[in-house]
Each structure stands twice: as structure tokens, then as C-alpha cells.
Amino acid sequence: MKKGLIALLAVVGIIGILVISIIGRYNGLVDLEENVNEKWAQVENVYQRRLDLIPNLVNTVKGYASHEKETLEAVVKARASASQITPEGLGNVLNNPQAFEKFQAAQSGLSSALSRLMVVVERYPELKANQNFLNLQSQLEGTENRIAVERMRFNESVREFNSTVRKFPTVMIAGLFGFQKKNLFEASEGAEKAPEVKF
């Protein structure tokens, strides 16, 4: 009788500890994932900021460098495809490796189109002296730097999440509740660095 009670208490105690530990780990994962989402929102923000800058930039450059049609069109095209990717939704891009790849590809396509434009611009001294262009250029530089910073912070948050998700025994809880490893931004040529803009 007494022994049975002790055994029962022990089992209940062990189950209790297990449940508490599972709850703790689960909540930890939720916090980490929320952090990733937050950082991702910032990444989307700064990319959107860049998208918003481009029409003005293209128009200004057009006025001075009308024969650079190809380069300008490439930027417009790259912008169009990048803006198509963005509204796919936050959770979707984060939990879908293909969507993430697409997003990254579109944005780095835009980065390289923009940096080509900025190289071309070097040939037009009047454009480079134009106040409006100078303004847009400083805004673009600031935005590119913001992109680099927010990407880095996003990657940091994902690294933390991923390493927690993959560790034992959290990996079992992650599997149980469907937490998946998330993609990182690769340090690709284009998007990581601001287009080289020299005065």
C-alpha cells in the first residue's frame, strides 16, 4: 500500500517534471521564432524602402542619361520582380525554403542592377552634380546600409533559432510541434554590400 503510493508519486513527479520541461522548451522556441519574425519584418521594411526609392532614382537618371536605356530598364525590371515577391507574406517566406530563395534571388538581382546603374552614372558629370540625384544617392546609400544591418541581425536570430531547434532534446519537441530550421541570407556578392558609389 505504502510502496504503491510512493511509486505512484514518483511516476507523477517524473511526468510533472517532463511536462514542465517540455512547456519550457516549447515556450523558448516560440520566443526565438517570434524574434526571427520580428527581425524579418525589419528586413522586409528596409527592402521596401529601397523599392520605394527606385522610381524617383530612375526618373532622375533618365533625364540626364537617356541613352543608358538598357541599364535603366534592367533596374525597372528587377524592381518589378522584387516587388512581386514581397507580398507573399511573412510566415510563408520564412517557412518555405523555395520562397526564401526566390526572395533572396529577386533582391540580389535588384542589387546588382542598381550597382550597374551606379557605375554607368559615373559617366555623367552633370547628373552627379544634380542636387536631386545627390539626395537620392545618399538615401540609397543609407538604405543599402540598413539592408546590410537588418540582414545581419536576421541571420543572427535565425542562427540562434536553428541551433536551438537542432539540439537534443529540444529537437524532439521541435519535431512534435513542427518547428523547422530556417534559411539564412547567404553572404552573396550583390545584396550584402552597398553598390560602390564613389564621389
Next chain:
Amino acid sequence: MIHLKKNLFQSFVGAGSKPAPKRLFALILFGLFALSQSAFALDIPPSPKQYVADYANVLSDATEAQLNQTLDRFEKSDSTQIVAAIFSSLEGESLEDFTIRLAEAWKIGQKGKDNGVLFTVFIQDRKMRIDTGYGSEEFLTDLRAAEIIRNVIAPEFQQGNIDQGVLNGVNAMIATLRGEFKNVKKSKGSTSGKLVNIVFFIFIFFFVIPFIRAMRGKTIGVRHSGSRRYGSGFSSSRSSGGFSSGGFSGGGGSFGGGGASGGW
């Protein structure tokens, strides 16, 4: 930190260790040192006590005192923190990467408002940058920051007037930001509330901070082994400050890469 590691190693190898492993250890140590040197050529100095941190010693004492006073008053009236840091060289670091790490480490600006501004100058590189916090970037926009660099500071720097350039630049930043943030006076709590605050601060200072320091020293201390020291710079800026009230202490502001870079 290196010495500490060495002792640790010796205790591992034993007191009578032969020269061969010692040499090997020296080699490993050198490798580590070189690695830390290449990765962090210019280390983030500890948070300064004043608003102006002149590590390159290019500002006159009078300018430094004037700037400190202006920026102290500005923080008292507007709560916005502007910190100016002058380095002699970037030592191969990337400008934007270094300055954002600096801004985050010094926690310039108030927590929640993120109304910090960091103005950095690298004399030998002839480069400068204005970093704006998440809150201040709305008012001191990238564009305005670029204009201040281009039209206010760079012309003075080109003529060698570092003092005047920094003064004018800081004044232009203040003029742009003035009135955008209000220094919200904390509502006067009861004396018992104040007492609780004081006890809380004592607790933080004597227990939590040393604890955190100790923890940090254990985990990431090795990385900073080859770093430069900045001790002397601080004492000089403090002595030349010449006023007792105020001084800079980071409020916990956050930065997101906004601002502008430039050269002269």
C-alpha cells in the same frame, strides 16, 4: 587574458613541461593572436564618460569642453544623445560595420526612443560617418546627414580645421534634431520610491554589473586579447572637460544602419 590562459595551459601540461610543447603553445597563441588581430583590428573602446571621445587627440581642449557642454545641455533639454568620436585610423575595418558596432556598444540614445546619434571621424582614412538611431533617423534623415557631412563638415576638414568642422557639424545636427524629442521629466515619486530606486541602483552596480562582467570575461574575453587599450584617452578627455555636471552615459538606444558616410 593571455596570461590567464597560459597559466591554465601550464597547469594542464604540468609544472615540468618541456620546451617543445611550450613552443607549440606559443605558436598556437600567436595564431590566435593574429586571428583576433585580423578579425578585430580596431577594437570597440569602452563607453566614454563624455560626449566627445577624441582618441586621435586632434581637438583642442577648449573645443572639447565646449562640445561636451553643448551636448550635455542638449541631452538635458531634448533627451537626445549625440556622441562624437574621433579615431586616428580605421585600421582596415569597414567604416559602416565598425560604427554600428560602436553605436550599439555605447548604447547611445534613450531606450525606447532610440534617439541617439553617433558622429565618427577617422583622420588618416579621411572618412567620417553620422549614424542615426531608429528614432532619430526620422528627423536627422540620411539625406540631412549627408548634407551636413558634405556642406558643413567636409569644407572645414578640407582646410584642416578639424575643430571648426566638428563644432559646426554637431551644431547642425542639434539644429536639425532640436525640439523633436522632449526630455520627459520623471514624475516626482514619493521619497520611499526614490529610496527603492537608490537601493536598486546599488544592487545593479555592486552585484549585477560585476557578475555580468565576470560572465563576459569568461566567454568572450579571449577575442579581445590583442586589442588596443583606450585608457589614456578617457582620462584626458575627462580632465579637459572641466565641468562637473552631467557627462555621457548610454541610455540603451538602438541603431539600424541609418545615416550617411562621407570623406574629405
